[in-house]
Amino acid sequence: MTIVVFLTSLLGSMALGMPIAFALIVCALALMLWLGNFDSQIVAQNMIIGADNFQLLAVPFFLLAGELMNVGGLSKRIVNFALACLGHIHGGLGYVAIVAALILAALSGSAAADTAALAAILIPMMRNAGYDIPRSAGLIAAGGIIAPVIPPSIGFIIFGVAANVSISQLFLAGVVPGLMMGLSLVVAWAIVVRRDKLERAPRASMRERGKAFIDGFFALMMPVLILGGIKWGIVTPTEAAVLAAVYALVIGMFVYRELKPSMLYGVFLTAAKTTAVVMFLVAAALVSAWLITQANIPGEISGLIQPLMGNKTALMFAMMFLVVIVGTALDFSPTVLILTPVLMPIVKQAGIDPVYFGVLFIINNAIGLITPPVGIVLNVVSGVARVPMGAVIRGVNPFLMAQIFVLVLLIVFPDLVMVPLAWLRGR
Amino acid sequence: QFTERNIRLSNGVNEDHPNGKGVDKFRACLADKSGGKMKVQGFWGNALGGDLQATQALRSGTQEMVVTSSSPLIGILPDLGVFDLPFLFANEKEADAILDGSFGKHISDKLETVGLVNLAYWENGFRNLTNSRRPVEKWEDFKGLKVRVMQNNVFLDTFKNMGANAVPMAFGEVFTALETKAIDGQENPFVTIDTSKFYEVQKYLSVTRHAYTPFLVLYSKKLWDGLSKDEQAALRDCAVVSRDEQRKVIRELSQASLDKIKGEGTVVNELNAQEAQRMREQARSVWDKHAATIGPETVKMMQAEIDKVRGK
Amino acid sequence: MVVMVFGNVVLRYLFDTGIDVSEELSRYFFVWLTFIGAVVVGREHAHLGVETLVSRLGDKGRKLCMVLSDLFIIACCAVFFWGTWQQAEINATNYAPITEISMLWIYGVGFFASLGLGLLAALRILRVVSGRMSEQELRAFAGDYSDDAAHALRERLE
Numbered sequence: 001m002t003i004v005v006f007l008t009s010l011l012g013s014m015a016l017g018m019p020i021a022f023a024l025i026v027c028a029l030a031l032m033l034w035l036g037n038f039d040s041q042i043v044a045q046n047m048i049i050g051a052d053n054f055q056l057l058a059v060p061f062f063l064l065a066g067e068l069m070n071v072g073g074l075s076k077r078i079v080n081f082a083l084a085c086l087g088h089i090h091g092g093l094g095y096v097a098i099v100a101a102l103i104l105a106a107l108s109g110s111a112a113a114d115t116a117a118l119a120a121i122l123i124p125m126m127r128n129a130g131y132d133i134p135r136s137a138g139l140i141a142a143g144g145i146i147a148p149v150i151p152p153s154i155g156f157i158i159f160g161v162a163a164n165v166s167i168s169q170l171f172l173a174g175v176v177p178g179l180m181m182g183l184s185l186v187v188a189w190a191i192v193v194r195r196d197k198l199e200r201a202p203r204a205s206m207r208e209r210g211k212a213f214i215d216g217f218f219a220l221m222m223p224v225l226i227l228g229g230i231k232w233g234i235v236t237p238t239e240a241a242v243l244a245a246v247y248a249l250v251i252g253m254f255v256y257r258e259l260k261p262s263m264l265y266g267v268f269l270t271a272a273k274t275t276a277v278v279m280f281l282v283a284a285a286l287v288s289a290w291l292i293t294q295a296n297i298p299g300e301i302s303g304l305i306q307p308l309m310g311n312k313t314a315l316m317f318a319m320m321f322l323v324v325i326v327g328t329a330l331d332f333s334p335t336v337l338i339l340t341p342v343l344m345p346i347v348k349q350a351g352i353d354p355v356y357f358g359v360l361f362i363i364n365n366a367i368g369l370i371t372p373p374v375g376i377v378l379n380v381v382s383g384v385a386r387v388p389m390g391a392v393i394r395g396v397n398p399f400l401m402a403q404i405f406v407l408v409l410l411i412v413f414p415d416l417v418m419v420p421l422a423w424l425r426g427r
Numbered sequence: 428q429f430t431e432r433n434i435r436l437s438n439g440v441n442e443d444h445p446n447g448k449g450v451d452k453f454r455a456c457l458a459d460k461s462g463g464k465m466k467v468q469g470f471w472g473n474a475l476g477g478d479l480q481a482t483q484a485l486r487s488g489t490q491e492m493v494v495t496s497s498s499p500l501i502g503i504l505p506d507l508g509v510f511d512l513p514f515l516f517a518n519e520k521e522a523d524a525i526l527d528g529s530f531g532k533h534i535s536d537k538l539e540t541v542g543l544v545n546l547a548y549w550e551n552g553f554r555n556l557t558n559s560r561r562p563v564e565k566w567e568d569f570k571g572l573k574v575r576v577m578q579n580n581v582f583l584d585t586f587k588n589m590g591a592n593a594v595p596m597a598f599g600e601v602f603t604a605l606e607t608k609a610i611d612g613q614e615n616p617f618v619t620i621d622t623s624k625f626y627e628v629q630k631y632l633s634v635t636r637h638a639y640t641p642f643l644v645l646y647s648k649k650l651w652d653g654l655s656k657d658e659q660a661a662l663r664d665c666a667v668v669s670r671d672e673q674r675k676v677i678r679e680l681s682q683a684s685l686d687k688i689k690g691e692g693t694v695v696n697e698l699n700a701q702e703a704q705r706m707r708e709q710a711r712s713v714w715d716k717h718a719a720t721i722g723p724e725t726v727k728m729m730q731a732e733i734d735k736v737r738g739k
Numbered sequence: 740m741v742v743m744v745f746g747n748v749v750l751r752y753l754f755d756t757g758i759d760v761s762e763e764l765s766r767y768f769f770v771w772l773t774f775i776g777a778v779v780v781g782r783e784h785a786h787l788g789v790e791t792l793v794s795r796l797g798d799k800g801r802k803l804c805m806v807l808s809d810l811f812i813i814a815c816c817a818v819f820f821w822g823t824w825q826q827a828e829i830n831a832t833n834y835a836p837i838t839e840i841s842m843l844w845i846y847g848v849g850f851f852a853s854l855g856l857g858l859l860a861a862l863r864i865l866r867v868v869s870g871r872m873s874e875q876e877l878r879a880f881a882g883d884y885s886d887d888a889a890h891a892l893r894e895r896l897e
């Protein structure tokens with residue numbers, strides 16, 4: 001019964017068009033009334049404590065780093081580098097998009113920003129070379145959603161904080177599955193373009209490649225910095241985030257010289273506002289999480305799905321299916337914040353490794369970014385590429401399938417996540 | 428007389444910690460005394476928020492009970508800082524005598540003034556140092572070690588005073604940081620070192636017993652005042668009954684954990700009496716420095732009690 | 740604000756473990772940033788929401804949803820404000836472990852956020868009731884941000 005109160009209040013208030021943060025508080029108020037322990041202090045206390053967390057400080061700094069990269073002219077150099085290497089093969093611009101998406105994923109945590117940057121540069125080139133545009137837009141969207149899986153990732157940070165799981169471990173664990181997502185796109189792209197008549201770019205000389213590499217070198221160093229920082233001693237994700245922001249600032253201002261001091265105010269302001277959006281959501285989610293726990297909603301659910309509790313694979317399938325459903329209708333961070341307190345106790349009870357769950361959960365949420373009706377990355381690519389939404393949805397389909405296939409593989413073979421993680425941790 | 432009640436009790440540790448056994452005993456005892464009317468609903472692993480948050484919820488009357496370490500609460504009652512002082516108790520016997528005696532009562536009385544009823548002191552265990560560089564046998568061995576310590580002025584000063592580098596860090600990141608050698612060491616009770624598998628990434632365990640912070644078993648004063656005399660008596664009695672159980676279980680487990688850590692190949696060293704005494708003297712300045720914030724009267728009283736149990 | 744938080748953590752880098760207060764202080768700046776920022780972003784209607792249903796409604800339906808959701812928001816803010824008020828004493832008597840500043844300084848931001856966000860909602864109801872709701876604002880409420888720069892925030896986040 002408590003579940004019904006929880007769902008009705010949450011979905012009802014979201015349907016009114018209320019900001020999700022407030023819908024979460026309304027849901028908390030409804031649960032308090034239902035449980036008969038209404039107390040406004042519960043709201044006030046959890047709101048503030050929700051925002052008071054040193055680990056979450058990584059969020060503004062990674063956002064800032066991404067923002068600085070954006071205006072610092074990095075995406076362009078990365079695309080140029082990929083183009084010099086891959087432009088001459090059949091369907092080359094598609095592979096360029098995938099490789100550039102993977103590199104950008106290791107620089108920023110935002111799928112939509114990566115997608116926008118790539119689409120803006122690549123779609124005009126693809127149009128000129130005779131590529132099917134809705135399909136190309138679909139590929140770029142599917143490439144963009146790798147961003148939250150490969151560190152840095154705001155998704156891993158808020159999941160790590162909400163689920164009390166090591167963010168460093170999540171970061172390291174995301175690398176290989178993220179690369180697998182990229183690989184699945186390569187395969188899907190090779191299949192769909194095999195019969196297309198496409199114009200190829202001339203093969204770049206070694207000299208041109210070398211120049212593109214040197215040009216993009218500082219951008220390519222960023223993932224080394226973040227992952228290496230966590231692996232070899234900078235330690236906490238928060239500190240790695242600060243380092244990344246400082247690095248991006250220095251590169252943008254003194255190496256690429258595209259970042260002017262006058263632009264800094266705008267960059268800082270945007271980062272601060274974006275931070276406020278996500279943090280206010282996190283704060284409100286803590287209020288509802290407190291009541292979800294109090295009302296024992298996870299217990300009620302695990303009672304409902306009792307037959308699945310003994311079979312980890314079946315349970316993972318069930319939970320991932322739920323995430324897909326929720327992900328069609330909700331944005332990324334709200335899904336993470338709403339489902340984590342509900343699912344984590346079940347994950348723990350069933351003996352599933354929390355880091356493994358976290359990686360699949362975030363991949364699944366990323367996939368939600370390209371499933372209609374609410375898929376912000378679809379909106380972005382449709383806007384930037386000037387392709388109608390319906391066409392983008394059709395275009396993204398083969399790539400969506402490829403990524404769901406990766407997800408299924410990871411559910412069936414957990415070692416695909418765990419073995420590389422053990423290796424990255426150096427053991 | 429007794430009324431139907433659901434007592435929400437939160438814990439920072441997980442249910443498999445000896446506190447789980449303590450709470451089981453507490454629950455059974457209460458059910459027995461109240462004829463099944465007083466029920467205990469346990470929340471584990473910070474599910475209702477951290478120790479400080481839960482304690483604040485008690486003060487505002489939105490939650491009934493918490494079993495919390497004393498350290499996070501020094502912002503509410505500075506006197507609790509006395510339990511953070513380094514090398515406070517030499518062994519469990521001293522700790523029991525002082526906590527269950529007049530000094531424990533003195534602190535409990537002070538807790539009432541900030542809206543908290545302390546029902547009993549449970550055991551968290553002595554904290555010991557692990558690291559990946561060298562056995563710590565004398566205080567000079569601390570020098571230059573990067574150690575993760577709890578975010579607390581007394582702890583920070585204790586380690587700085589020994590010459591170590593104190594690094595603040597969320598507990599969840601400690602394992603990875605130790606593994607990547609970003610930090611050299613950490614300090615926790617044996618049970619935590621065992622359950623968090625720190626022995627996998629740490630070569631040395633030195634039985635420093637440098638701190639003993641008890642668990643407080645707290646009840647919200649606001650809600651307490653609404654209980655009948657019988658209910659209050661039942662809660663107090665059961666907290667004591669379960670205290671004895673919790674201490675028994677944690678001491679057995681502590682020994683088992685130490686054996687396991689040794690079995691995993693960690694090099695364990697005890698301090699010899701003379702070096703332990705030197706450390707205690709070295710740490711003296713931390714006592715003096717913090718006496719004023721903690722409350723000179725409380726520190727003096729603690730000192731007197733210790734002298735008494737040590738038979739000086 | 741970001742500059743301050745940023746500077747603080749950078750300092751921690753330069754001085755290694757020298758400044759114990761920096762973690763605590765940057766956390767508190769961060770809390771302030773979050774809640775002050777929440778009001779600023781609220782003013783730009785840029786908090787994340789679900790517009791799937793509202794976008795299918797006509798102007799009347801949208802206005803009704805707007806008023807209803809603003810009433811709920813005001814209720815939430817009232818609870819938030821009252822809770823902060825009731826907690827004021829226990830926070831005033833709780834001091835941060837390192838910097839030893841009163842926690843009321845941190846929690847007090849709840850007053851600002853609840854008043855600010857509540858006021859914004861109340862003003863919007865007033866605009867609807869008095870018929871001064873602009874076309875653009877109503878469209879933004881239904882998720883059509885085509886002429887709204889603030890919405891770009893969402894694209895930076897997800």
Ligand code: NA
Nearest residue numbers: 105147150152
């Ligand atoms: Na990323």
Ligand code: NA
Nearest residue numbers: 327328368374
């Ligand atoms: Na979606």
